[in-house]
Amino acid sequence: xPRCPNGHEQRLGLKCLTCGAALSYRDSMEExxxxxxxxxxxxxxxxxxxxxxxxxxxxxxxxxxxxxxxDLKSSTAFEVxxxxxxxxxxxxxxxxxxxRRWMTLVGIGKSTDRFLVVDTTDPLSVLALSALPxxxxxxxxxxxxxQDSTPVEQNTSYVALSLALGKGFPIIALSETFExxxxxxxxxxxxxxDADALSRLMECLLGAADDLMDLLERDxxxxxxxxxxxxxxxxxxxxxxxxxxxxxxQSYDLSMGAKPDEYQTVHSLxxxxxxxxxEFEKGFGVFRxxxxxxxxxxxxxxxxxxxxxYDLVTIYGMRTDTSLQDIAPGYQAIVGxxxxxxxxxxx
Amino acid sequence: xSSPPAGGDASEAPSHAYSLVSATYQNKExxxxxxxxxxxxxxxxxxxxxxxxxxxxxxxxRFHLEPNADVLVDGALLRVSELSVTLESPxxxxxxxxxxxxxxxEIEVARLVSEAEASVSGFLEAREEALSLLxxxxxxxxxxxxxxxxxxxxxxxxxxxxxxxTYSARLAxxxxxxxxxxxxxxxxLGSGATDRLYAIAYTVGAVQNAxxxxxxxxxxxxxxxxxxxxATTAQExxxxxxxxxxxxxxxxxxxxxxxxxxxxx
Numbered sequence: 001x002p003r004c005p006n007g008h009e010q011r012l013g014l015k016c017l018t019c020g021a022a023l024s025y026r027d028s029m030e031e032x033x034x035x036x037x038x039x040x041x042x043x044x045x046x047x048x049x050x051x052x053x054x055x056x057x058x059x060x061x062x063x064x065x066x067x068x069x070x071d072l073k074s075s076t077a078f079e080v081x082x083x084x085x086x087x088x089x090x091x092x093x094x095x096x097x098x099x100r101r102w103m104t105l106v107g108i109g110k111s112t113d114r115f116l117v118v119d120t121t122d123p124l125s126v127l128a129l130s131a132l133p134x135x136x137x138x139x140x141x142x143x144x145x146x147q148d149s150t151p152v153e154q155n156t157s158y159v160a161l162s163l164a165l166g167k168g169f170p171i172i173a174l175s176e177t178f179e180x181x182x183x184x185x186x187x188x189x190x191x192x193x194d195a196d197a198l199s200r201l202m203e204c205l206l207g208a209a210d211d212l213m214d215l216l217e218r219d220x221x222x223x224x225x226x227x228x229x230x231x232x233x234x235x236x237x238x239x240x241x242x243x244x245x246x247x248x249x250q251s252y253d254l255s256m257g258a259k260p261d262e263y264q265t266v267h268s269l270x271x272x273x274x275x276x277x278x279e280f281e282k283g284f285g286v287f288r289x290x291x292x293x294x295x296x297x298x299x300x301x302x303x304x305x306x307x308x309x310y311d312l313v314t315i316y317g318m319r320t321d322t323s324l325q326d327i328a329p330g331y332q333a334i335v336g337x338x339x340x341x342x343x344x345x346x347x
Numbered sequence: 348x349s350s351p352p353a354g355g356d357a358s359e360a361p362s363h364a365y366s367l368v369s370a371t372y373q374n375k376e377x378x379x380x381x382x383x384x385x386x387x388x389x390x391x392x393x394x395x396x397x398x399x400x401x402x403x404x405x406x407x408x409r410f411h412l413e414p415n416a417d418v419l420v421d422g423a424l425l426r427v428s429e430l431s432v433t434l435e436s437p438x439x440x441x442x443x444x445x446x447x448x449x450x451x452x453e454i455e456v457a458r459l460v461s462e463a464e465a466s467v468s469g470f471l472e473a474r475e476e477a478l479s480l481l482x483x484x485x486x487x488x489x490x491x492x493x494x495x496x497x498x499x500x501x502x503x504x505x506x507x508x509x510x511x512x513t514y515s516a517r518l519a520x521x522x523x524x525x526x527x528x529x530x531x532x533x534x535x536l537g538s539g540a541t542d543r544l545y546a547i548a549y550t551v552g553a554v555q556n557a558x559x560x561x562x563x564x565x566x567x568x569x570x571x572x573x574x575x576x577x578a579t580t581a582q583e584x585x586x587x588x589x590x591x592x593x594x595x596x597x598x599x600x601x602x603x604x605x606x607x608x609x610x611x612x
Contacts, residue, residue: 002549012550012571025545032474032552033522035514036559038481040488040507061489075493105496105506106489 002028042110045209047202048132051122054195057202059209060111065099065128078102080124088126088156089341099131113213114138116169117202120160121145121153121176126346129163139172139216140164141205144256145327146175154330155341161324162343165225170216172205172227172315173323174255184233187309200233204311208269211301215267215315222296224264224317228256234309243276243283246312251291258322265297265317272310277302280312361386365443368423368433370395372408380407382432388449389414393430414450449606456605459535460598466528467548468594470521474552475590477514478559484510540605547575547597551590558584576600 001009002023004016016023043060050065061076068079078099083090108114114135118125120142132138142164145157153176164171182197192200205212216227230250232240240246247268266288270280284300292298296317305311335342362385370377372393380395381404393408412428419426424433425440427447434440483491484507492506504512525548533541550571557565565581572579577596583589 002546012553012567014546014574022542023546024542025549026542028549029522029526029545032470032549033515033518035477035481035511035518036556038485038507040484041486042488073493075490105493107492107506110488 001031040107040110042107044112045115045206046108046111046113047115047117047206048108048128049117050125050128051119052117052195052198055117055202056196056199057117057206059115059206061107063106063108065124067122067124073098073102075106086123087152087338087341088123088159089345091123091127092130092346095127096130099127103131103133109133109135112137113209115206115209116140116142116164117198118160119143120157121149123156125160126156126163129160129167130346132167134167137213137217138169139213140169141172141202142174143176143179144173144323145330146177146256147326149176149327149330151330151333154327155334158324158327158331159341159343159346163346165320166347168220168225170220170225170227171323172216172229172255174229175257178253178255184231187234187307201231201313204231204233204269204271204313207271208301208303208313211269211303212315215299215301218297218299219265219317222265222317224296224320226318226320226323227315228254228258228318228323229313229315230254231311231313233311235312236309243279244286245283246310247283247287247314248290250312250314251287254316256318256323257326258316258318261294262318262322263292263295263316264319266292266295266314267298267317268300268312268314269303270300270310270312271303271305271307273306273308274304276310277304280310362390362392363443363446365439366435367393368435370430370432372431373429377407380404382434382443384443384446388412388446391427391430391447393432412447412450414454416447416451418444418447420444453602453606456536457602459532460540460601460605463529463532463536463541463544464594464598464601466525467544468591470518470525471548471551471555471590471594472588473514473517473521475555475588477518478555480510480514482559536605540601543575543601543604547577547594547601550575551593554584554589554593558589 001011002025003009004019004021004023006016006019006021008016008018010016010023014023015021045059046061047057047059048063048065049055053064053066064077066077066079067082070081072079080091080095083094114137116128116132116138118128118140142161144161145154149157161171179198182193182201184192184197184200186192186200230253232246232250235246240249268284272280280302281300288295288298362383365382367380367382370380370393377395380393383392389412391410391412392406394404394406397403397405410428416428420440422437423435423440424431425443434443480491480495492510495510496506529541529544550568554565554568557568563581565584569579569581572593575597577593579593579596
């Protein structure tokens with residue numbers, strides 16, 4: 001603060017208010033040298049999408065990693081030029097350092113929770129999962145190759161999933177076929193498919209991000225990393241009757257095929273009017289006893305909404321190797337002819 | 348001796364009048380008369396007494412003096428342009444010379460003030476830029492730090508740390524530059540104007556802090572600016588890039604302060 005020759009300090013002005021002498025500012029200039037410290041607000045949830053340029057998601061931050069006509073970087077997009085004939089390895093070799101820097105710059109890891117929504121058949125998925133640091137509170141929602149996918153897609157998907165599992169990220173897997181056949185109802189736009197349907201599903205999952213991450217991390221402690229899901233969007237009593245029926249009905253359309261004894265945990269997220277909470281809790285109890293009596297853990301999380309229609313998403317914890325087993329033949333077929341496209345090549 | 352400034356023929360502005368012992372203008376001699384110089388020191392009028400009783404005053408010459416005109420004084424004799432006058436005393440000649448040298452002095456002072464202001468502005472604008480980016484970082488850290496990255500050189504450090512490192516270095520450098528420039532110019536500008544420049548720099552810095560902290564009324568800052576001869580409003584301060592505007596408004600008062608200081612020679 002400036003001071004007069006008599007040592008009186010004063011915030012501003014030309015004359016000392018105490019003694020009337022002139023204030024000197026010369027020694028006070030150093031105060032302006034230091035910049036104030038700020039605590040940036042990165043928000044609670046960040047989402048990175050890979051290979052889904054058309055997803056419409058609501059989160060504190062949504063960043064896209066995608067292929068495009070040219071290299072282009074912004075605070076919300078990391079776009080790379082397509083590599084003709086390029087495999088995941090070519091993208092990784094070319095862009096890994098750049099993507100790591102981009103992730104640091106846009107603060108990936110600064111929000112409380114992270115969701116990576118990734119098409120693991122896309123070569124950029126391996127790049128993204130290689131670049132993503134090993135972070136806590138990070139989950140992967142992955143579309144994975146299935147038996148209908150090509151060996152190249154199976155190889156890419158296998159490597160991407162292996163990377164995610166290697167970093168300890170819990171995964172919710174949706175097979176390519178399940179993703180292609182997704183059909184959900186929205187109150188404002190009617191039926192949605194493809195990216196719109198995935199956006200609708202993500203709206204539910206991100207709407208319960210806290211609970212979802214909590215459930216996934218509980219499973220992680222039980223050694224369960226891989227999950228599949230089933231969902232009813234915009235359900236109603238008229239269509240499904242009692243809640244138990246809704247739980248039972250949705251369990252027949254799983255995002256990954258697996259035998260009942262492969263399910264280790266089962267958790268449901270329900271978004272409905274408050275008065276139906278008891279009914280859903282009761283229905284979930286019946287559902288669990290009928291179909292998942294041996295589950296290591298089973299929980300229902302209820303989110304109150306104003307809509308007369310309800311959303312129901314159930315995630316099922318699976319043994320890790322289930323999803324990899326299905327695509328292992330394709331992976332091996334590619335590695336047989338191109339050994340560099342192995343999981344080790346991406347690490 | 349000079350009469351106090353009064354409205355004269357030379358211009359509408361007040362002028363100083365001096366009795367002459369003799370004068371020569373464009374090689375023509377005038378035995379007596381009056382020399383009038385306007386307040387700004389750039390208009391000169393020579394008149395002589397005419398008529399039978401020499402009571403009527405007739406203007407014989409009136410000219411505009413270029414700011415770079417040489418003004419020479421030798422005792423009571425003063426020469427400028429095509430005019431040579433002998434005044435009543437050496438002190439009167441000195442007074443006229445001082446008046447006539449004023450435009451050149453003001454131009455030089457304005458130049459020196461501008462130089463000093465530029466160094467102050469350099470520091471304050473660097474600080475304004477840093478604080479403006481920090482404000483953005485507070486609300487949109489990802490967008491702001493992505494933009495900032497192009498101005499930093501660090502590649503492996505945390506973006507926010509890199510920001511602080513880069514901008515702290517820039518600020519320190521421009522502050523040193525400012526202090527060195529003000530110290531260098533102090534002999535010519537005087538300590539009064541230099542002190543004022545420091546006061547302006549600190550007060551504008553306080554305005555920047557208030558804006559950064561979201562203080563919308565800034566009562567103390569506005570009072571201090573007013574005291575420094577900078578008229579503005581809280582609303583104006585909230586507009587884009589206030590520093591440049593404040594420095595521009597500080598200029599006239601600074602020039603006046605620097606010009607009014609007693610001349611050493």
